[in-house]
Structures are given as C-alpha cells and as structure tokens.
Amino acid sequence: MMPGTTVTVALGTRSYPVEIGGGLLDRAGERLAPLMRGRPVAIVADENVAPHLTRLRASLGAAGLASEALLLPAGESAKSWATLARVCDWLLARGVERGDHVVALGGGVIGDLVGFACAVLKRGCGFAQVPTTLLAQVDSSVGGKTGINTAAGKNLVGAFHQPALVLIDPDVLDTLPPRELAAGYAEVVKYGLIDDADFFAWCEAKGAALLAGDAGARVQAIAHSVAAKARIVAADEHETNGTRALLNLGHTFGHALEAEAGFDGSLIHGEAVAAGIALAFRFSAARGLCAADDATRVATHFRAVGLPDGLAAAGIRASGATLVEHMRHDKKMAAGTLPFLLARGIGRSYLDRSVDLADVERFLDGEPR
Ligand SMILES: NC(=O)c1ccc[n+]([C@@H]2O[C@H](COP(=O)([O-])OP(=O)(O)OC[C@H]3O[C@@H](n4cnc5c(N)ncnc54)[C@H](O)[C@@H]3O)[C@@H](O)[C@H]2O)c1
Ligand SMILES: O=C(O)C(=O)C[C@@H](O)[C@H](O)[C@H](O)COP(=O)(O)O
Ligand SMILES: [Zn+2]
Numbered sequence: 001m002m003p004g005t006t007v008t009v010a011l012g013t014r015s016y017p018v019e020i021g022g023g024l025l026d027r028a029g030e031r032l033a034p035l036m037r038g039r040p041v042a043i044v045a046d047e048n049v050a051p052h053l054t055r056l057r058a059s060l061g062a063a064g065l066a067s068e069a070l071l072l073p074a075g076e077s078a079k080s081w082a083t084l085a086r087v088c089d090w091l092l093a094r095g096v097e098r099g100d101h102v103v104a105l106g107g108g109v110i111g112d113l114v115g116f117a118c119a120v121l122k123r124g125c126g127f128a129q130v131p132t133t134l135l136a137q138v139d140s141s142v143g144g145k146t147g148i149n150t151a152a153g154k155n156l157v158g159a160f161h162q163p164a165l166v167l168i169d170p171d172v173l174d175t176l177p178p179r180e181l182a183a184g185y186a187e188v189v190k191y192g193l194i195d196d197a198d199f200f201a202w203c204e205a206k207g208a209a210l211l212a213g214d215a216g217a218r219v220q221a222i223a224h225s226v227a228a229k230a231r232i233v234a235a236d237e238h239e240t241n242g243t244r245a246l247l248n249l250g251h252t253f254g255h256a257l258e259a260e261a262g263f264d265g266s267l268i269h270g271e272a273v274a275a276g277i278a279l280a281f282r283f284s285a286a287r288g289l290c291a292a293d294d295a296t297r298v299a300t301h302f303r304a305v306g307l308p309d310g311l312a313a314a315g316i317r318a319s320g321a322t323l324v325e326h327m328r329h330d331k332k333m334a335a336g337t338l339p340f341l342l343a344r345g346i347g348r349s350y351l352d353r354s355v356d357l358a359d360v361e362r363f364l365d366g367e368p369r
Helices: 024-036 047-062 081-093 108-123 134-140 170-175 178-195 197-211 215-235 244-248 251-261 269-286 292-304 320-327 357-366
Strands: 005-009 016-020 041-046 067-072 101-106 126-131 145-150 153-160 165-168 340-343 349-352
Touching: 005 215, 016 024, 016 215, 024 047, 024 101, 024 126, 024 165, 041 047, 041 081, 041 108, 047 067, 047 101, 047 170, 067 081, 081 108, 081 145, 101 108, 108 126, 108 134, 108 145, 108 153, 126 134, 134 170, 134 178, 134 215, 153 251, 170 215, 178 197, 178 215, 178 244, 178 269, 178 292, 178 349, 197 215, 197 292, 215 244, 244 251, 244 340, 244 349, 251 269, 251 320, 251 340, 269 292, 269 340, 269 357, 320 357
Parallel strands: 016 165, 041 067, 041 101, 101 126, 126 165
Antiparallel strands: 005 016, 145 153, 340 349
8 A cells, every 4th residue: 555645625615635545445435434424425436437336335334334326327428418417316316415425436527427416416515536547536536627518519517616525546547448548648748738847857757657557657647736736726716817727728629629529439538638738739839939849749748658649640630610610619718719728838838818710720720630
C-alpha cells in the first residue's frame, strides 16, 4: 500500500478533501461512513467497473453500511436525458434524502451524470466521487462540473455541484484498457500546457512510462494534476473570472470533434482533447502567438504516446464550416463572440477574446484530413 496524499479543494463551507492512495478502495467504507448517517449507501456505477464495485461494497459492509447499486451501460451515450431519468427514478424509488451522499463509482461519464442527478434531486443532495479512470482521477471527479450531453452537443445541460469527498485509488487503473489510459493522459498533459512548462517537460520524460504501467509516475501525475485543478477551481469555481476557463484548453476544438464523431466511442473525450490541444497550438502558431516549434513539440508528444494530434488522426473529415457550427454551441459564447484558449508558448495559455470564427474555419480547412 502506498502512503496517501490529500489535496483540499478550498471552497469555504463547501471545501472537500481529495484523498489519493493505493488500496484506498478497500478502505473506502471507513472514509465514506461519516457522510452516510448509518443509512444504506446508493452507488451508481457502470458495468465495466463491476469488480471494483464488489470491493467497494465489501468495504462499506466492513464499516457496517448496507449498500445498493445501479449498474449502467458503459460509454459516453449514458450522459443522456434517458439515463439521467433512470438514475433519478432509481434514487427516488429508494427514498433518497437531501442529506444522503450518493456514490459515483466509475469514469467521467458516471461522475458527470450522477453528479448532475444529485444537483437536481430534491433540489440538491450530496454525493461522493470514487473515480476509476485516469481521466476521472486527474480531472472530472474534482471541481463540481456535472452534466449531460444533448442533441446539440457536449455538456449543454448541467450544474456546478461539488462532491463532499473524492477517493482516488490509483491501483484501480490496473484494469483500465490502454486506450482509456492514454485518453486520460491527455488531460494530464493539459495542466503542463496551461501554465506549468516544467510539468510538460516531466510528461515528455515520463509519459510513456506512465502509460506502460509505472505506478510511481502514475501517482505523481495524479497528485500533481489534482493539486493544479484544485488551485484553479478554488480561484474560479463557477468559471466567471477567466481562470477556470483555462481548463478548457483544447476543448472548444475537442468538443466540436466529439460532436462530429457522434459520441459513439469512435473518438473519446481525452482523444478529442489531445487533437483539440494540438489544433489550438497550431492555430496559435498560425496567428504568430507562439513559435511553430512549440506547436510541433505538443503534437510530437501526443503522437509519441498514441494520441491524435489533429483532424486526420482523430478521423474527422468534416469541413471547417461544419466544425465551427458545432462550436457555436460552446458555453463560453458571449454576445456572439467565442473566446478561445490559445497559447503564447508551452505553459503560457490564455483566453483570447479576439478570435473571428471565420479565421478558425479557414484554419481548419487548411488542416490535413
Ligand atoms: N466534469 C469535469 O470536469 C470533466 C472533466 C473531464 C472530462 N469530463 C467528462 O468525462 C467523460 C469522459 O470520462 P472517461 O474518460 O472517464 O470516460 P468513461 O467514464 O466513459 O470511462 C471510460 C471507459 O472505461 C471504463 N472503465 C472505467 N473505469 C474502469 C476500470 N478501472 N477498469 C476498466 N474499465 C473501466 C468505462 O466503463 C468506460 O468504458 C466525458 O463525458 C467528459 O466530457 C468531465
Ligand atoms: O473542470 C473544468 O472546468 C473543465 O473544463 C475540465 C474539462 O476537462 C472538462 O472536459 C469539462 O467537462 C469541460 O467543461 P465544459 O463546460 O467546457 O463542457
Ligand atoms: Zn476535458
């Protein structure tokens, strides 16, 4: 068992700990018990995490807590109105109270979906996150963005609703398919590219080892990423002062690619983010904001770890106009202007409010398919 680390997300009365430690899943019962008031615990998970669910329930049982679980089909398509209704109905049928804490066990899909259900059930009940993908451990379980996708695009219906506790057991990543591990790694690299050039250099040095199963590198990446996200969320919980928007680096391009691919598993979120970040850097270079070498360095690293570095590698053949049409649904859109996360260099990302979508369209049309 590895010694643990705790990062606090500092949000005044809604502050909460993010505990990180090998073997934590088997001690989850004792960590969760203080939230549960002795009531049976409702767990929502997806079918691929069934073995981890068994361990979680055993640990709750050892802490004297009964539990019930709802197992959902895996995949992005579960972030839908239909599955939201299913989760809400299941929790209501078992008598969820505002003071309860529902446990979300799974990747970002389960965390976003269950978090949103908890934001709206009885106008808000509690929840805890037990993330089981690298992406969820380094990003989605922390910070309280919850929601679902709609026919119009990604995450267009949702709420800010913070969990009361996040329990991260890096060992559960041993069962994660390599493709999912790599996708989550894209969000790790993001923190380096936002404002931490040294961390990007660390990724260049250690990323391949991390993806090959180096447990030390994995824990380092998780702890560093969680600390970075906690800092940003504490500075701008509701994405109003430009700080939290930095976490959207690569996402305006990336969400357009995901929407175009159709949420069918052919292009998963982290892959779309990697391609989106590479595009954001190339667009920045084309505008003379950063050196072409910086954009090349970013694309080279993504390619080296098997992540897409643009439209062709992401399998997107759509025109610039089609992709820009997806972008018009972006939640950052303000009075007809879409701010973009661009880069003045590695670790020097910023929110640029001067981008004309016609330029984005021309740039995308010039990208190889
Ligand atoms: N709220 C946020 O701040 C935030 C941040 C980043 C991403 N997201 C959202 O997160 C979602 C993507 O999350 P994700 O990449 O975790 O995808 P996911 O939840 O679909 O999980 C990926 C796959 O891994 C499987 N899985 C999960 N844990 C496993 C394990 N330990 N072993 C084996 N299989 C396992 C799942 O069943 C699924 O098939 C997207 O919807 C994205 O928009 C939200
Ligand atoms: O926590 C945030 O803030 C993020 O932007 C993290 C992103 O990685 C994540 O994909 C988020 O869901 C994107 O949010 P959206 O509001 O742009 O849909
Ligand atoms: Zn993301």
